Amino acid sequence: MEFSEVVRRRRMIRHYTDEPLDPEVVERVLANALRAPSAGFSQGWAFLVLTDPVDRARFWPFVPTRVEQTPTMQDAPLVVVPLANRSAYLERYAEPDKGWEDRAEARWPAPYWFIDTGMASLLMLLTAVDEGLGACFFGIMPEHLPLFRSEFGIPDEYAPIGAITVGHRAPDAPPQSAAVDARRRAADDVIHRGHWGSGR
Ligand SMILES: Cc1cc2nc3c(=O)[nH]c(=O)nc-3n(C[C@H](O)[C@H](O)[C@H](O)COP(=O)(O)O)c2cc1C
Numbered sequence: 001m002e003f004s005e006v007v008r009r010r011r012m013i014r015h016y017t018d019e020p021l022d023p024e025v026v027e028r029v030l031a032n033a034l035r036a037p038s039a040g041f042s043q044g045w046a047f048l049v050l051t052d053p054v055d056r057a058r059f060w061p062f063v064p065t066r067v068e069q070t071p072t073m074q075d076a077p078l079v080v081v082p083l084a085n086r087s088a089y090l091e092r093y094a095e096p097d098k099g100w101e102d103r104a105e106a107r108w109p110a111p112y113w114f115i116d117t118g119m120a121s122l123l124m125l126l127t128a129v130d131e132g133l134g135a136c137f138f139g140i141m142p143e144h145l146p147l148f149r150s151e152f153g154i155p156d157e158y159a160p161i162g163a164i165t166v167g168h169r170a171p172d173a174p175p176q177s178a179a180v181d182a183r184r185r186a187a188d189d190v191i192h193r194g195h196w197g198s199g200r
Helices: 003-009 023-033 053-062 064-069 071-075 086-092 112-130 142-152 178-183
Strands: 045-050 078-085 134-138 158-160 163-167
Touching (some): 003 112, 045 053, 112 134
Antiparallel strands (some): 078 163
């Protein structure tokens, strides 16, 4: 598929069939995540990958809103929880070529550990589209994180940034909500060429 077509077709899919994924497709989704850029090539990310139905069933109680609102999300044969590791960045930037030996978090007005893990997440979403599949990124609410962490043995230094489902779109999945198109911000509202507010 043309890259611009992949970008244009990408939308969050919240309804899946239970048709399994080719294991090679799963590997391509994951391999592409690892091609994401990262600050200082820190690669301070990790990915909890759930494909076994028993493991997937252990995940869904931590996102009750999704289960309630879009129960067929639970049919998705792949769930990935991208995790961001702040300390990997503080340590990487304390190395001699960066020199931030104080490891001060104030040096990071935009925490790159979240940005980079988000970039890896977008690559997984786009890979799913390229494979003719659907995918959705969604949040895990803070009140569920402690038990989620202990259920899956997530180390303290890794922060889940959300979760991603990948699977075959349900044939009766509703079309993109008209509200999304209606609310998509116009280029002139958000692109500032040469000076803020200058318009075109
Ligand atoms: C960081 C992030 C968090 C999101 N969290 C949720 C979520 O918790 N539940 C959900 O259904 N969708 C979630 N979404 C999907 C957005 O609602 C969706 O991207 C937006 O409405 C635009 O629609 P589209 O991606 O289908 O074009 C999230 C997206 C991002 C990027």
